[in-house]
Amino acid sequence: MLLPNITFPLELLLNTIITQYMESAYCVTVLSDKPLSLPFTNSFIYLVPDEDNLVEQIFNVSEMGCSDYIVCMRDPQNFMTAFERVVHIGNVRRSDRKVIILPYNEEYNENSDENPPSLIFSMKGSEYLANMLMVVNHNSNNSDCKAFDLVTHQFVGPDDMSNLPIYLDRWDSCTQQFENDANLFPHDMTNLYGKTVKVACFTYKPYVLLDIDTAIEPLGRDGVEIRIVDEFCRWLNCTVELVREDVDQWGEIYKNESGGVGVIGSVVEDRAHLGITALYSWYEEYRVMDFSVAGVRTAITCIAPAPRLLSSWEMPLMPFTWYMWLAVVFTYFYASTGILTAQGCDSSSYPFLNAFGMMIGQSQYEGKPSWKIRSVTGWLLIAGLILSSAYGAGLASTFTVPRYEPSIDTVQDIVDRKMEWGATHDAWIFSLTLSSEPLVKELVKQFRIYSFDELKRKSFTRSMAYSIEKLPAGNFAIGEYVTQEAILDMMLMLEDFYFEQCVVMMRKSSPYTEKVSQLVGRLHQSGLLLAWETQVALKHLNYKVQVEVRLSRSKNDVGTTKALNLGNVMGIFIVYAIGLVVSIATFLGELYVHYHKQKKERLHVD
Known part of the structure; x- marks a missing residue:
């Protein structure tokens, strides 16, 4: 047409x-x-x-x-x-x-x-x-x-x-x-002439730090993502206005998507143009907002209670595994039953005591007339010799090399032990809630939200693990509730729960989206994001806490050589004490039975 x-x-x-x-x-x-x-x-x-x-x-x-x-x-x-x-x-x-x-x-x-x-x-x-x-x-x-x-x-x-x-x-x-041949679309976002850009955030190191002494930071703020925003406004000539969300932190979106609270809610309700502070590329949030390109790639894991030295009373049991101990017990009863059968079910020669003595390396003081008994005794003496030698070698190794409790290294470990893990907000599990894997579902069920003070108190009780972030430059984002004293008794897990990309969130079709993404791309190319992370970490993070977390898996590998003390052999003496108590109680019981037996015999004679 x-x-x-x-x-x-x-x-x-x-x-x-x-x-x-x-x-x-x-x-x-x-x-x-x-x-x-x-x-x-x-x-x-x-x-x-x-x-x-x-x-x-x-x-x-x-x-x-x-x-x-x-x-x-x-x-x-x-x-x-x-x-x-x-x-x-x-x-x-x-x-x-x-x-x-x-x-x-x-x-x-x-x-x-x-x-x-x-x-x-x-x-x-x-x-x-x-x-x-x-x-x-x-x-x-x-x-x-x-x-x-x-x-x-x-x-x-x-x-x-x-x-x-x-x-x-x-x-x-x-x-x-x-008349003037003017540009009819003059706002190309290259110069905002001081326009106010509202940024929703809260203090979360090293992404955002607020209320800093102006003698240290002239603007009273710092952080990797704060620097991105400041650089953005320096580039486009705009003015940063912070929208504080210290109470609701990351926040959430209402189910009807009409609004929300926290940083996310501020962006959805247009109280802020940009939202920062470790905001990941969450699906539910993407449905109602714009994301910039990823700025920081972070891995989420936990610091869990570090394994402690095994108690001394357990040391006598450590040379053999539980399956090996079951095999030893089975061998003992099987051999005792064999001796009892070979003796014609005559218990007067104490077959169970003889079998126990042979298994711990005791020789027999008299010969046996029956070849059946001699063969069982011979094989039992050989088995006892092997078991005694193996047990002695294992016990020596146990005393030489320190033994620790099993560590919490993987997601499976933390789920198997029903260990709580948590933080001050459920944003840590936003990336996991849509998973259909049973292991991940169980992990989400074990997540707990506590107040700052409660988390700080629990950090000394070894009752829960704490979610942290591994950052690209080798630093960690750790909540302030994990103190320098508490971190000494914690260890970094080997397996990451998941990894995420930190983005800047904006309203859908925001005029700032393209420019923010361009800036983040340039910062990646120049390596400034890694440099900023290192600078902020050295300047504002607790260096001792960072080092303790980084070296938490190696600090137990370096031990000091020292002589054995009472604590090292306490388990042996416990076994010895139990044996003494049982033997004395048995001896007293035998005396009591013998006394009553003789008394009855005298009464019968009279």
């Missing part, structure tokens, strides 16, 4: 704007209550607005990628309201969307009290849309020529001026020229 020739002045102007500024657009959506003839060379969708289904109309074309708009409606405020809703519910994200709003009537009405630019630019959606252009009728003295003023909003600069209309240029239909 051939397009008709463009004859209307507004269409001539629109043709010029499209040619100069929208040739590279992937797809353009035209919403108009009246027919418009436009010479598009690329994809476009033409819609007749339906006030009742306007959100659905815009949503459908936006999901197709047609996210630049030309609007010619009687009430363009309805479009802005629907557009703002689509931004939040849609999946397509763009930082540089363009919106052109045309006058519904091409005739200038000097009696109208309405100021369309002021109405449109004062709406919430305009605050987060940099590329807006309004075409406004101009009162021209020449009736043969139409003139249009081209207006945009201030957007940059002080907050109280960002929604003010600013005049850009004027176009005349007779000359088909612009």
Whole structure:
């Protein structure tokens, strides 16, 4: 179908704007209550607005990628309201969307009290849309020529001026020229002229540190992600305003996605433009927000109670495993039963005591007339010799090399021991809650949330593990509730629970997304992120805690050679004491039985 020739002045102007500024657009959506003839060379969708289904109309074309708009409606405020809703519910994200709003009537009405630019630019959606252009009728003295003023909003600069209309240029239909040849989309996000950028965060070392002495940090703040934000505003000439979320910390999004609390909630509810402080690429948050490219790759693991030296009473049992002890006990009863059977079930020769004596290396003081008894005795003496030698060697090794309790090294270990692990917020398990693996589900069940003081108290009780982060430069993000004294009795786990990418969160289709991602990419290329992490760690983190965690797995490998003391052989004496008590009790019992037996015999004789 051939397009008709463009004859209307507004269409001539629109043709010029499209040619100069929208040739590279992937797809353009035209919403108009009246027919418009436009010479598009690329994809476009033409819609007749339906006030009742306007959100659905815009949503459908936006999901197709047609996210630049030309609007010619009687009430363009309805479009802005629907557009703002689509931004939040849609999946397509763009930082540089363009919106052109045309006058519904091409005739200038000097009696109208309405100021369309002021109405449109004062709406919430305009605050987060940099590329807006309004075409406004101009009162021209020449009736043969139409003139249009081209207006945009201030957007940059002080907050109280960002929604003010600013005049850009004027176009005349007779000359088909612009008066000033101005850039109709001047806000390319290269200079924000001091515009306030609100950043939601809270103190969490080494990402964000607030309330620092100004003698140390002139701005009173520092941290890897704080430096990213400060560098961003230095680059784009903006002003950082912090939105403190010390109470709710990371926060959460309400189930109906209408808002939230904490850093995440501040971004969702537009209380802040940027959200930082170790925010990971969580799926639920991505559904309602924009993410920058990853800044810091972090691995999440735990510091768990370090294994202690085994108690001395356990040392006599350590040369053999439990299965070996079961085999020894089975051999003892089997051999005793064999001797008892060979003696014709005569218990007067104490077969069980003889078998026990042979197993601990005692020789027999008399020969046995039966070859059956001699063969059982011979094999039992050989087995006893082997067992005694093996046990002695194992016991010597136990005394020589310190033995520790089994350490907690893996996720399986922490689940098997039902060990609690936790922190002050459940953000640590956001990345795990959607997992279908039984092991991960059990790990999530064992996570606990406690207050700062309770976590600090529990750090001395060896009753739980504490989640920490391994950072790219070799440092650790550890909660302040783990003190230098408590860390001495903890050990870093070998296995990581998971790893994540730290991002900067923004509202969907935020005008800052592309620029923040560009900056983070440059910081990666230059290696500044690793350098900043090291600088912040050396300057603000507890160096002794960092070293203790880093060396926690090697500190038990270095021991001192010392002579045996009573504590080392306490277990042997415990076994000896138990034997004495049992033997004395048995001897006294035998005396008691013998005494009563003789007494009965005397009474019987009398």
